[in-house]
Amino acid sequence: MPTYRYPYPDPELAEKYPFVELGFASRSDAEMTERAASFYELMETRRSVRMFDDRPVPRHLIETAIRAASTAPSGAHMQPWTFVAVSDHDVKRQIRLAAEEEERINYVDNRMNDDWQEALAPLGTDHHKEFLEIAPWLVVVFERRYGQRPDGSKQTHYYVKESVGIAAGMFITAIHQMGLATLPHTPNPMAFLRRTLSRPRNERPFVIFPVGHPAPGVQVPDLGRKPLDQIAVFLD
Numbered sequence: 185m186p187t188y189r190y191p192y193p194d195p196e197l198a199e200k201y202p203f204v205e206l207g208f209a210s211r212s213d214a215e216m217t218e219r220a221a222s223f224y225e226l227m228e229t230r231r232s233v234r235m236f237d238d239r240p241v242p243r244h245l246i247e248t249a250i251r252a253a254s255t256a257p258s259g260a261h262m263q264p265w266t267f268v269a270v271s272d273h274d275v276k277r278q279i280r281l282a283a284e285e286e287e288r289i290n291y292v293d294n295r296m297n298d299d300w301q302e303a304l305a306p307l308g309t310d311h312h313k314e315f316l317e318i319a320p321w322l323v324v325v326f327e328r329r330y331g332q333r334p335d336g337s338k339q340t341h342y343y344v345k346e347s348v349g350i351a352a353g354m355f356i357t358a359i360h361q362m363g364l365a366t367l368p369h370t371p372n373p374m375a376f377l378r379r380t381l382s383r384p385r386n387e388r389p390f391v392i393f394p395v396g397h398p399a400p401g402v403q404v405p406d407l408g409r410k411p412l413d414q415i416a417v418f419l420d
């Protein structure tokens with residue numbers, strides 16, 4: 185154990201606020217190597233899916249994925265997110281129609297500039313979003329831009345986008361790990377989601393996750409991923 189001149193928490197802090205021992209299970213290098221490799225292997229098979237089966241997915245799986253996502257770290261532990269899980273067919277249809285209208289303006293009326301459209305070309309995405317109606321669940325993530333204290337005053341939230349982005353990544357991971365598929369879908373501008381889902385003014389749509397089983401034989405773009413030496417720098 186190294187010697188800390190400024191241990192955390194200092195005794196004064198520990199008097200003022202509750203602290204508990206982490207109780208961390210230390211692992212051998214061999215065990216960590218094995219766990220790291222198998223987790224990477226699992227994550228390497230994750231792909232965004234754009235055609236889902238209509239096979240139902242039990243609600244408790246979605247609840248567990250949301251719980252897992254909500255273990256994410258967040259600025260000052262404000263947990264500035266709301267997950268709205270929709271399986272109601274009429275609501276999914278409303279979301280599909282509104283998303284397709286925004287995407288029609290993006291793709292057909294060229295609201296997305298040429299550069300953007302060129303970058304998307306290999307993915308072959310367009311304004312048709314049938315999956316929004318067919319996937320058994322749509323999980324819409326909202327950022328809570330600020331919160332409310334028990335006395336009704338405004339509670340500032342910190343690093344909202346960063347926090348919600350991390351939680352969204354953990355949601356994707358949870359869904360993949362349990363054997364389901366998803367897609368981060370952002371039919372911008374997404375203001376329609378706040379109206380359709382009756383969310384309060386402090387909430388802003390962040391992403392839609394259709395969740396379900398992939399349609400049998402579904403295809404995905406044949407993409408590569410950057411190798412380690414192109415994404416990481418080590419100073420050791």
Ligand SMILES: Cc1cc2nc3c(=O)[nH]c(=O)nc-3n(C[C@H](O)[C@H](O)[C@H](O)COP(=O)(O)O)c2cc1C
Binds near residue numbers: 230234309369370404
């Ligand atoms: C923030 C974000 C927004 C995205 N928005 C869309 C979208 O609106 N429509 C879509 O088809 N894919 C969308 N994607 C999925 C990406 O195209 C996909 O992640 C990328 O092509 C890599 O493929 P993979 O997820 O299968 O590895 C989005 C991804 C991210 C991270």
